[in-house]
Amino acid sequence: MLLHLLKRDLGKKKTVSAILFAFVLLSSLLASAGAGLIRELAGAVSGLLGTSAVPHYVQMHSGALDPAAIERWAADNALVDAHQIVEMVPVKGSRITLGDHAGPESASVMDFYFVKQNEKFDYLLNLSNERVEVAQGEIAVPVYFKERRNLEIGDRVRIAHRDFVMDLAIRDFVRDAQMNPSIVHSKRFVVHPADYETLKRRAGAVEYLIEFRLKDAGTIADFHAMYQASDLPKTGPSVDLNLFRMLNALTDGVLAAVAILVSLLLVCIAMLCVRFTLLATLEEDYREIGVLKAIGASRRHIRGIYLAKHAALAAAASLCGCAASFPAARLMSSDIALYLGKTDRGLAYFALPFAASAVLCGLMILFCMLVLRRFGRIPAAEALRSGGIGEAEISRSRWRLHRSRLMPVPVFLGLLNVFQRPRMFGLLFFVFAASAFLMLVPVHFLNTMESPGFIAYLGIGRSDLRIDLQHSERMEERFREAVDAIRRDADVERFSPLVASRFRVLNDDGTVGQLNVESGDFTIFPLEYVQGGAPRDDNEIALSVLNAREMGKRVGDTIRLLAGGEERTMVISGIYQDIANGGRTAKARLPHDPDAALWYTISLDLKPGVDPQAKIAEYERAFGPAKATDLPGYIRQTLGQTIAQLRSLAMLAFAVAIFLSMLMTALFLNLLTARDRSHTAIMRAIGFQHRHIRTQYVAMALAVLAAGIAAGTILANTAGQSLAGAVWSLLGASDIRFVIEPVQAYVVCPVILMLAVSAAAWIGAESARKVNIAEMIKE
Structure with a gap:
């Protein structure tokens, strides 16, 4: 009998069952x-x-060493397991042409380094995660450029460096474990x-x-302190395994976290769907439930009939969602496969998605059981007599129909219904x-990242152009020549030269640390400060969020x-936000030592009408x-991969x-029309047409929607x-402000x-047409 009733119920409510199935499937798929x-x-x-x-710890260095x-210091350090010095030859992007691209990489913000394969560790891997090996006349290119320039094996890389050309x-x-992400330049x-x-x-x-490489990766912090206190080279940033x-x-971690958060939200709303459909079913089957109880059917058996249907739906939808999640996850993980490689598909590959679906299915069944507890409050005689659960207490309203002259009667009745039943x-x-x-947050975040002002979160003031001079011969002299030339350039409206140097810091515990400090005037192109402001005097300094957090410092300290x-x-x-350079920088007006300079930059604004691209050239x-x-262009190249992922996420969330709003509107109106059958019959009897009743339900949905959107x-x-x-505080930007x-x-x-x-409400209210006036009046 249970199977017969289950089959009959599914056949009678095909649309509602299909909608609920689809909703649980989507929740399961995302989870x-x-x-x-x-x-x-x-x-x-x-x-x-x-x-x-x-490597567990890397110190970048430019200049003599x-x-x-280094060998002696490493041999005497008990924490070190192995070490090596890796040479890199920097080549300017304007001298490099990749594949069939129209011109050299002049506009690229990336630094191009040419290396040999390493011997001890820090191996550079191919797309099979094997050590890259190339013959003379061949080259292995980072996957970043494969994706950005659509390169294929066999394409050519041309290096035109002064008096020679290498093809x-x-x-x-x-795949470079150190330098894979686009945020690493x-x-x-x-x-x-x-x-x-x-x-x-x-x-x-x-x-x-x-x-x-250390004997114990847990000693990275101790090793960092030892290295910074030594006299070894430090002309460059230091990074470690955690970074x-x-x-x-x-990038992909944020996408996965958002997918799970959305799935949890959908699970909560799926439970509301179950509640709506169960209550609607109880409304429609109230008399049948009374008959079953009158002939001796136990409460447990009656609950089993309804629980079986929704348990079967939840289980089938969860399994289908779990099965569909594997191709969906492969689509979502395309960047993972390209940049990081594929993982072994062992037991965990199937177990974790199945466990997520099983938990979701269990939650749905548990919630069904909680909703079905109201069977104990349905007297058989009352069910046979009234044929309905009855209205909840309706709040009184001062609205009166005869006072309404500004809106049509159906709209007024719809709004009145909302105010009278706020709980429902x-x-x-x-x-x-x-x-x-769910719709607006990804859109706001996408607009924020694509806006020119997002550059401030990279620890850089907003300007038209930026000129970077890395460590090379005559760097100080060339920097001064560039500053003088820009000062004389009639196309430049304002500019700010900055020099980054490394200074020693005397910590409160007596140890000596290192701090990368950029010196210059930071009032010309101001940053985004979480607290305080730019340094204006020679004895003031501003710290990045991560530096302030690690040093335990606040404004005024x-x-x-x-x-x-x-x-x-x-x-x-002040304390400012910075997600570049490892997020650990400082700004001050200190005099710099040319021998300790790490890099030079010049930020500038052009006068109106000047072509930025022509100036760049x-x-x-x-x-x-x-x-x-x-x-x-700097933002696009640095965060392009993250922006592309976020754009896909925004479209999916939209x-x-x-879909969520339409589905819930349809299910809610299905419950409401079931509850309001007697009211609908009365309205039809006194002359309201079906389109008037439909308009009333649409007005209800839009009134609630307007409040929900707000x-x-x-x-x-x-x-x-x-x-x-x-999310971004992990990299050093803790106070993101949406660009709306x-x-x-x-x-x-x-x-x-x-x-x-409106479309969902108009369609959902169609069930009101099925109300039989004569039957309702007779009842």
């Missing part, structure tokens, strides 16, 4: 895909770092040792990575608010620097090998929000902004949502 993506990402990052034997001193064939593509190309020696001899400049892991996992419509309000939140051979007490004037020719870029918009602009800041496009956020998105809900 399983998110869980699978996290497993895939964790496995891929771990596999890449392990296979490449990534003493390998013997190399692409043999493979490189250094990229390593692997060439044959003979070609490397030619480049080294012709280019005339070499930079170094001083790399260490490598975070940078490799950042509160559930629909929650769904609409969640849908608006002091730090002690060794500058010019003497100790200087610096007052912290002019400065590239005049100040070579300096690199000139416009800041929108579609899910529309609440969702407020949440998106507050809680959503805080959520985005929490008013027309898009407050007109286009709400109008589309309203049209979708």
Whole structure:
């Protein structure tokens, strides 16, 4: 009998059952895909770092060094397991042409380094996660350029460096555990040792990575303190295993986390769907339930009939969602496969998505059981007599129909219904608010990252152009020549030269640390400060968020620097956001030591009407090998991969929000029309046409939707902004402020949502047509 009733119920409510099935399937798909993506990402990052034997600690250095001193220091350090010095030959992008691209990489913000394959560790891997090996005349190119320039094996890389030209064939593509992500501006190309020696001899400049593998990765912090307190080379930033892991996992990790958060939101709303459908079913079957109880059917058996249907739906939908999650996860993890490699598909590959679906299915069944507890409150005699559960207490309203002269009667009755039953419509309000939140937060975040002002979160003031001079011969002299030339340039409206140097810091515990400080005037192109402001006096300094957090400093505190051979007490004037350079920088107005300079930059604004691209080309020719870029291009190249992922996520969230709102509107109106059968019959009897009743239901849905959109918009602009800041705080930007496009956020998105809900309400109210007036009056 249970199977017969189950089959009959599914056949009678095909549309509602199909909608509920689809909704649970979508929840299961996202939960399983998110869980699978996290497993895939964790496995891929771990596999890449392990296979490449990534260093635990790396000190970048430009200039002369003493390998013997490094060898002695490493041999005497009990924490060191192995070390090596990796040489890299930098070549300017304007001298490199990749594949069939129309011209050289002059506009690229990336630093091009040519290296040999390493011998001890820090191996550069191919797309099979094997050590890259190339023959003479061949080259292995980073996967970043494979994706950006659509390169294929066999394409050519041309290096035109001063008086020689080297033409190399692409043999493979490189996965670099240190420099894979686009947010890391250094990229390593692997060439044959003979070609490397030619480049080294012709280019005339070499930079170094001083790399260490430790016996215990947990001692990285201790080792960092030891190295910084030593006299070993430090002309460049230092990075460690934790940063490598975070940078490799950042983009896809955010996508996976958002997918799981969306799935949790959908699970909550799916439970509301179950509640709506169960209550609607109880309304329709109230008399049948009374008959079953009257003939002796136990409450447990009656509950089993309804529980079986929804348990079967939840189980089938969860299994289908789990199955569909595998191709969906493969689609979502395409960047993981390219940049990090594929993971082994062992038991965990299937177990984790299945477990996520099983948990979701269990939650749905548990919630069904909680809703079905009301069977104990249904007396058989009352059910046979009334045929309905009865209305909940209706709140009184001062609205009176005879006083309404500004709106049509159906619209007035719809609004009155909403105000009289706030508890019932509160559930629909929650769904609409969640849908608006889900729709707007990714859109706001995408607009923020694509806006020119986002450059401030990279620890860079907003300007038209930026000129970078890396360490090379006569760097100080060439920097001064560039500053003088820009000062005389009539096309330049304002400019700010900056010099980054490394200073020693005297910590409160007596140890000595290192701090990269950029010196110059930071009031010309101001940064985004979380607290305080720019340093204006010689004894003031501003710290990045990560530096302030690690040093335990706030605005008004002091730090002690060794500058010019003497100790200087610096007052912290501000704390700013910076997701570049490892997020650990500082800004001050200190005099710099040319021998300790790390890099030079010049930020400038052009006068109106001046072509930025023409200026970039002019400065590239005049100040070579300096690199000139416009800041929108800088953001696009640095965060292009993250922006592309976020754009896909925004489109998916938009579609899910529309689908969610339409589905819940249809299910809610199905419940409401079932409850209001007697009211509908009375309205039909006194002359209301079906289109009037439909208009009433549409007015109800739109009234609740308007309130939900308002609440969702407020949440998106507050809680959503805080959520985005929490994600980016891992890299050093803890106070993200959304850039909101008013027309898009407050007109286009709400109008589309309203049209979708109106259509769903108009269709959902069709069931009111089936009300039999004569039968309802007889009852």
